[in-house]
Amino acid sequence: MSEKLHISRMVRREMHSSRAVASAATAAAAAGLLLWMALETALSAAGQPAVIARPLDAGRWLAGTAGSAAPSALTAAGAGLGLAGLLFLMLAVAPGRRARHALGSGRAAVVADHEVIAAALSRAARRQAGLAPGQVSTTVGSRSVSVTIQPTSGIPVDAGAVKAAVDGELATYALRRRMRSSVRVTTKGVLGQ
Known part of the structure; x- marks a missing residue:
């Protein structure tokens, strides 16, 4: 590798922030959710009581909230999820320049x-x-x-x-x-x- 290319890579590494923390947090949250769903599904198949809630029961509850919850609560929950999605999108797309x-x-x-x-x-x-x-x-x-x-x-x-x-x-x-x-x-x- 040439010296100029090596210097250029070092400068870029110092001037741009790593995406490792955001990637690890997203992967940990997704893995935790999938592990919970797998555990609950296995417990449900074995006829054991749920740790938190069975996935089918949680899905039915979530589907039922649309008709029983206040519109302002649904709007707030949708806005919160939208902001979280926007945050993850910005973390993925933004250049991440340091000062x-x-x-x-x-x-x-x-x-x-x-x-x-x-x-x-x-x-x-x-x-x-x-x-x-x-x-x-x-x-x-x-x-x-x-x-x-x-x-x-x-x-x-x-x-x-x-x-x-x-x-x-x-x-x-x-x-x-x-x-x-x-x-x-x-x-x-x-x-x-």
Whole structure:
């Protein structure tokens, strides 16, 4: 296997979440239901009392609830089952991306969390604007970066220069996905520095 292919696989493994937990939970629930049905069927065939309920009795009860239950209860049960089905469908189809970005490196697989990138971009913005650590906050998404600055009261901040510093810092990471940045300077300043 080539080194680039190996690095690519490692990066993909780090950036996407595993479906193993959802698959194991679904398989365990299905296996439990099938084992219960097999046990109840075997007990019924042997003439023994049911552990919970015989499958035929449970089926008759379930069929009878449509005529005897309140429509709101049936609607709520249907909505609950629909949401559970939608959840399992989303787990199966969604890409499962983690909050991480792959950084460009020819020699190794380098992956950084959004929080790490946000901290580094906040530091670059603070240095450019000459602000204290609590005055800059950064949010990193999958394709965008948003920097919010609370300037010191009475001292203006050049948003263009801060944006250039943030873009320069982003360029040094050589991210595989192009990210757009935005800088917002709040109108409410803070006292002191």
